[in-house]
Amino acid sequence: MSEPKIRLRGLAKSFGPKLVLDGVDLDIRAGHSMVILGGSGSGKSVTLKCILGLIAPDAGTIEIDGRDVATLSRADRRALNDRIGMLFQNGALFDSLPVWENVCFKLLAQKRIARGAARDRAAEVLAQVGLAASVGDLYPSELSGGMQKRVGLARAIAAEPDIIFFDEPTTGLDPIMGAVIDGLIVDCVRRLGATAVSITHDMASARRIGDDAAMIHKGRIVWTGAAASLGQTGNAMVDQFARGEREGPIEMELRK
Amino acid sequence: MRTPRRLDRVLDLTAALGRGVIAMLRGIGGVALFAAEALSHVVRPPFHGRLFLRAFVEIAWFSLPVVALTAVFTGMVLALQSYTGFARFNAEGAVANVVVLSITRELGPVLAGLMVAGRIGAAFAAEIGTMRVTDQIDALHTLSTDPVKYLVTPRILAGTLALPLLVVVADILGVMGGWLIGTQQLGFASGAYLKATFDFLQPWDVISGLIKAAAFGFIVTLMGCWCGYTSGGGAQGVGRATTAAVVASSILILAVDYVLTALMFSR
Numbered sequence: 163m164s165e166p167k168i169r170l171r172g173l174a175k176s177f178g179p180k181l182v183l184d185g186v187d188l189d190i191r192a193g194h195s196m197v198i199l200g201g202s203g204s205g206k207s208v209t210l211k212c213i214l215g216l217i218a219p220d221a222g223t224i225e226i227d228g229r230d231v232a233t234l235s236r237a238d239r240r241a242l243n244d245r246i247g248m249l250f251q252n253g254a255l256f257d258s259l260p261v262w263e264n265v266c267f268k269l270l271a272q273k274r275i276a277r278g279a280a281r282d283r284a285a286e287v288l289a290q291v292g293l294a295a296s297v298g299d300l301y302p303s304e305l306s307g308g309m310q311k312r313v314g315l316a317r318a319i320a321a322e323p324d325i326i327f328f329d330e331p332t333t334g335l336d337p338i339m340g341a342v343i344d345g346l347i348v349d350c351v352r353r354l355g356a357t358a359v360s361i362t363h364d365m366a367s368a369r370r371i372g373d374d375a376a377m378i379h380k381g382r383i384v385w386t387g388a389a390a391s392l393g394q395t396g397n398a399m400v401d402q403f404a405r406g407e408r409e410g411p412i413e414m415e416l417r418k
Numbered sequence: 419m420r421t422p423r424r425l426d427r428v429l430d431l432t433a434a435l436g437r438g439v440i441a442m443l444r445g446i447g448g449v450a451l452f453a454a455e456a457l458s459h460v461v462r463p464p465f466h467g468r469l470f471l472r473a474f475v476e477i478a479w480f481s482l483p484v485v486a487l488t489a490v491f492t493g494m495v496l497a498l499q500s501y502t503g504f505a506r507f508n509a510e511g512a513v514a515n516v517v518v519l520s521i522t523r524e525l526g527p528v529l530a531g532l533m534v535a536g537r538i539g540a541a542f543a544a545e546i547g548t549m550r551v552t553d554q555i556d557a558l559h560t561l562s563t564d565p566v567k568y569l570v571t572p573r574i575l576a577g578t579l580a581l582p583l584l585v586v587v588a589d590i591l592g593v594m595g596g597w598l599i600g601t602q603q604l605g606f607a608s609g610a611y612l613k614a615t616f617d618f619l620q621p622w623d624v625i626s627g628l629i630k631a632a633a634f635g636f637i638v639t640l641m642g643c644w645c646g647y648t649s650g651g652g653a654q655g656v657g658r659a660t661t662a663a664v665v666a667s668s669i670l671i672l673a674v675d676y677v678l679t680a681l682m683f684s685r
Contacts, residue, residue: 216556240562248560254553258545268561271568273464317561327560 165228167192167325167357168213173222174381175208182208183219184381190374195351195358197372197389199365199403201412205381206361210327213359214248215239226325244272247318247326247356249347251333253310255302261288261313262298268321287316290353291346308339312346319350326351328360332367344370365404368392377403379412452566452644459564459571466572473576477538477635478583484537485530489588492525493517493595501604513604514614517596522623523683526588527581528675531634534581535667539642542573543663546646547656555647570643574636581635582628589624626682633678634671641667 166189173186183205190196200206211217213224215231224231226242234242255264262284269275275283285295291312302310311331318326331347332340344367351358351371362368368375372389377400385397393404402410500516546569549555558565593615600606642663649659 211556214556214560216559243560243562246560248557250553250557252552254557256549256554256557267563271464271561271563 164192166190166225167227168359169223169225169228170209170213171223171225173209173212173224174220175205175212175217176220182381183212183222185222186378186381186383188376188383188386190357190359192357193355194373195348195360195371195389197368197375198359198361198378199363199368199375199392199400200361200378201363201403204378206378207329209378210329210359210361214246214327215243244268244321245324247321247323249311249314249318249326249328249331251330253302253314255310255313255317257302259301260298261300261302261305264302264313265298265316265320267317274321283320284316287320288313290319290350291316292342307334308336308343311335311339311343315343315346315350319354322354323356324354325357325359326354328358328362328371330362330364331360331371332362332364337366340364340367341370347371363403365392365406448648449640449644452570452647453574453640455566456570456574456640456643459567460575462567464567466568469568469572470576473573473639474580476541477534477576477639478580481530481534481537481580481584482587484533485584485588486591488529488533489521489526489591490595492529493521493592493597494599496520496525496592497596497599497604501600510604511614513600513606514596514611515618517600518593518615518619519623521592521596522589522619522627524627524675524679526585526592527627527630527634528671530581530584530588530631531638531671532668534577534584534635535638535641535664535671538577539638539663539667540660542639542642543646543649543660544656546570546643547649547659548646550647550649551652551656565647570647573643574639577635577639578632579635581631581638585627585631589627626678629682630675630678633674637670637674638667641670 168188168190170186170188173183174181175183186205186209198206198209208217212219231239231242255261256267259267262281263270265284265287266275266280269283270277270280281298284298288295288297293309293312293316297305297309297313302313305313328347331343335343347358347360348371358371360368360371369389369392375387375389375392376383377385377397379399385395385400387395393401395401395404398411402412496517497513500513501510504510504512504516546555549569555565555569558568597608597611597615600611601608645659645663645666646656649655651658
């Protein structure tokens, strides 16, 4: 088996007395799309933030292309970030900048493109996510939720990264717009030949965008397998989660 | 039974005091490291000139009306107060000297600093705080951009350079306010008032005020950025950050004013 693109081993993280990640082990294959499933507070977002370098884990290793990211210098970490794209749950667009500057932010910040050429590049990338070039002149506050997600996607792919992260890409969208965004994600990831990592609790979305899937529960990976098999994995936890059943091994922590 | 209970209370009080002191020291250390990092980017490319200019215009140009009005009215009040006060021992002639010295050395920089703290410190804390709670700062990281270099350094540099300019304007308008009251209400001859003003004024009086202004500009922008950068807890957290930025900046301005005055004028 070839070397995984991203390898997590024994990843642990606590916030005060609360243990959020309790030894996460996960391999993500190069050029494939991995979906990490899990309920609210299960540690999905923290895992993603650890890989992105936004949170330092308390223990464990994160390897990308065989290199332990904890040992990277600041310059090497920046170089790694240059190859990473990220779509945030709420878009996280810069509201002081017009859409075209948001889309080409990384290219402009690294002076990989002149400001004049950036408008054309933004129009090109906006077209890839189904938006007209005229949207480039609007500000994020003038866009609908679905359009903000598309602009966020355009920003994530504008620098042609080889790893793309998606944080709950369909949350807050109607089912049709959710399917549209999923379709765009699949198209973009295939076109770039990128490795994708998505976190979601939307099962339809997970099946549409994932090649592989992993389930995280109480800070541990409890199952990995093919995304297509979700709902009939034979793992009681995953099947309960996929079917959205109240009864099963996963018990919601409700105060009675 | 009484003694252990009393001992418990003393220990609880000591522990609470200790926690407070540690939190304060941690805060001071955090601000110091944050400031050092922001300043280190002043000499490390890439530079964000466009963001510096935007912040400079925001601070220097858009704060001008409020600083100008404050300076004019302060100069007018100062002339009236010193005239009526000094009349008690026949020293009305010193009004022009008192006005120019008070404005250039003290009131110009301090009042401009406090006005800018209310306007700019709060705005920076709210803007950066909102960026923090909406993941925009995390987005900067993922877009290979250092958030401190991008958000903080241009603002601090702009504040440190803009406030002295605002104080030059405040000095001129403050003296004008005094002159206006002196000549129109208190019966001074215009030429004599201005001669008394400029004969008495030393370059160091103005320069010391400008040094203070640069320090206050640094403090206001640093605290605005720090409070916003470290905010959390949604809209309520941003509100708290905004209040903290204004309160901390105002107190620090007054404290640093004393320290700088002691350093520059103590004999």
